[in-house]
Structures are given as C-alpha cells and as structure tokens.
Amino acid sequence: MADKVDEAQAFLQYQTDIQISNIRKTVKTTTPSLFECENCGAEIPLKRRIAVPGASLCVECQRIAEIKNKHVSTDF
Numbered sequence: 001m002a003d004k005v006d007e008a009q010a011f012l013q014y015q016t017d018i019q020i021s022n023i024r025k026t027v028k029t030t031t032p033s034l035f036e037c038e039n040c041g042a043e044i045p046l047k048r049r050i051a052v053p054g055a056s057l058c059v060e061c062q063r064i065a066e067i068k069n070k071h072v073s074t075d076f
C-alpha cells in the first residue's frame with residue numbers, strides 16, 4: 001500500500017516537473033529580453049526590458065552599438 005502511495009507521489013512529482021519546465025519554456029519564448037546585458041553583464045532594468053522587447057544590451061552598450069552601427073553605415 002505504501003509503495004502505491006510512493007508511486008503515485010512520484011508520478012505526480014514527475015508531472016509537476018514537466019509542467020514547470022513547459023511553463024519555463026513558454027516564459028522564455030514570450031519574454032525574449034535578457035535580464036543581463038549581453039555585452040557587459042550589467043542588469044537591464046525592468047522598464048527597459050518592457051519598453052524594448054528583445055533588448056539584449058544595457059542602455060550604455062546599446063548607445064555604443066548604435067554609434068558603431070552609424071559608423072559602419074557611413075563607411076559604405
């Protein structure tokens with residue numbers, strides 16, 4: 001009897017683990033903004049992550065990247 005309970009609990013735990021990992025996957029795909037800057041590792045503020053979906057750089061690195069992009073485009 002005790003074995004059956006353990007089995008049921010293990011199964012429930014297994015199902016819960018799958019559900020949690022599915023939720024995590026969904027969260028990851030629906031919130032593409034990073035928590036940390038890809039370039040310098042600084043924390044990207046929540047406001048910025050909401051304002052700029054998919055943001056992967058902090059404000060400072062984004063500014064530098066934009067300046068660099070401008071340089072690249074004017075070189076051509």
Ligand SMILES: [Zn+2]
Pocket residue numbers: 037038039040041042057058059060061062
């Ligand atoms: Zn940065």
